[in-house]
Amino acid sequence: MGRWLPLGYNSAVMRRRWLLALVWLLAFPFLAAGPVGLPPITVVVDAGHGGEDPGAVVAGVEEKDIVLDIALRVFELSQGGPVEVVLTRATDRYVDLKERVRFAERVGAALYLSVHANFLSEPSVRGIEVWVDNTRSPGDRSWELAEAVLRAVVAETGARNRGVHSQKLYMRHTKLPAALVEVGYLSNYAERRLLLDPSYRERVARGILQGIYDFLGL
Numbered sequence: 685m686g687r688w689l690p691l692g693y694n695s696a697v698m699r700r701r702w703l704l705a706l707v708w709l710l711a712f713p714f715l716a717a718g719p720v721g722l723p724p725i726t727v728v729v730d731a732g733h734g735g736e737d738p739g740a741v742v743a744g745v746e747e748k749d750i751v752l753d754i755a756l757r758v759f760e761l762s763q764g765g766p767v768e769v770v771l772t773r774a775t776d777r778y779v780d781l782k783e784r785v786r787f788a789e790r791v792g793a794a795l796y797l798s799v800h801a802n803f804l805s806e807p808s809v810r811g812i813e814v815w816v817d818n819t820r821s822p823g824d825r826s827w828e829l830a831e832a833v834l835r836a837v838v839a840e841t842g843a844r845n846r847g848v849h850s851q852k853l854y855m856r857h858t859k860l861p862a863a864l865v866e867v868g869y870l871s872n873y874a875e876r877r878l879l880l881d882p883s884y885r886e887r888v889a890r891g892i893l894q895g896i897y898d899f900l901g902l
């Protein structure tokens with residue numbers, strides 16, 4: 685369990701919050717329907733790749749580092765807000781793909797969002813796209829999540845909107861609303877420069893969090 689250290693911290697916090705909520709509900713049963721004292725909604729944000737798996741590598745820039753930084757920024761931005769963001773990894777290490785979605789189910793997440801950066805041999809291609817597993821049909825909650833995240837990240841960054849697409853993904857191993865956002869192309873010089881800029885990554889993170897809020901109706 686050592687490799688789940690940052691997550692262990694979160695689940696301890698959650699246990700404590702559940703306990704507090706239970707005590708609250710027992711003391712004030714008439715408030716049971718209200719939001720006061722209830723634990724926040726949990727969502728899982730996944731930084732793709734990690735450890736021995738760098739993801740796309742272009743000009744010494746590794747996808748795993750860019751997406752970890754963005755996931756950590758989403759976590760920071762969410763502090764004090766209505767959603768508890770839990771990360772599948774907070775350091776440079778690999779986590780088994782099925783374990784990532786199983787973890788989201790274990791913590792009772794309302795959704796699972798994986799963050800990636802893209803690569804194509806054609807260097808002129810740039811922009812943001814979101815993927816869902818191809819067992820989910822358009823109109824499914826995963827598509828709604830994908831569209832909400834895409835809309836918000838594009839609005840926040842001004843990046844090109846490359847739409848929502850589907851293919852076979854490991855997220856078929858969960859029933860949770862699940863999507864994978866490709867925040868830009870490392871193979872495009874201008875977009876790689878942007879993704880290396882901390883203030884741009886902050887905007888991407890803000891867009892991702894806003895998309896999660898929009899999806900949840902917050």
Ligand SMILES: [Zn+2]
Nearest residue numbers: 732739800801
């Ligand atoms: Zn990736």
